[in-house]
Amino acid sequence: MTQPPHDEPTASSPEELREQVEQTRAELGETVEALAAKTDVKARSQAKAAEVKQQAAARTGELKVGVARISARLRDRLPDQAKDKxxxxxxxxxxxxAQATHLLQEKAPEPVRQRATQGAQAARDNRTLLLTAAGVAVLVWLARRGRKG
Structure with missing residues (x-):
């Protein structure tokens, strides 16, 4: 038989002993649940993914506002020829x-096609942001090129 820990008094009656056993079982159950939660990789990764997704959505909103401001400023400064370009x-x-999508559909394995489809859907969902960012990039490139020439 094992000895009780030095910091816990021994039970003086069977009823006290039962209470101590029940308390120990409850503590052990909580410990097991905590360990099980730590080893549940799927749940932890899903929680982390949700957190990252929320952060990305917040950052996307900030970027949309910033890109719209920059785009408006650059659009006002550049001549019509640059806008046409x-x-x-x-x-x-x-x-x-479109050409890359067609090539991807012909050559890529199924998991890659699924991921590409998801990425394309995200791009379509954020079309304004992507087009604005591309436009800003082109405008910045044209503005720098115009200064050098």
């Missing part, structure tokens, strides 16, 4: 994306 570049980017 930016629109042309956006059209070319769409055509290249």
């Amino acid at each position: 930016a629109a042309s570049a956006a059209g070319q980017a769409r055509a290249q994306a």
Whole structure:
């Protein structure tokens, strides 16, 4: 038989002993639950993914506002010719994306196609942000190119 820990008094009656056993069982159950939660990788990864998704959504909102401000400022500064070039570049980017999508559908394995489809859907859902960012990038590139030339 084992001896009780030094910091816990021994039970003086069978009823006290039962209470101590029940308390120990309850504490052990809580410990087991805590350990099980730590080893549940799927639940922990889902929780982390949800947290990251929420952070990304918040950051996306901030970026949309910033990109819209920059885009408006640059659009006002550039001549019409640069605006036309930016629109042309956006059209070319769409055509290249369509070509890449077609090639991906022909050559890629199924899991890759599924991920690409999810990415394309996210791009369609955030089309304004992506087009604005592409437009800003083209406008910045044209503005820098115009200064050098």
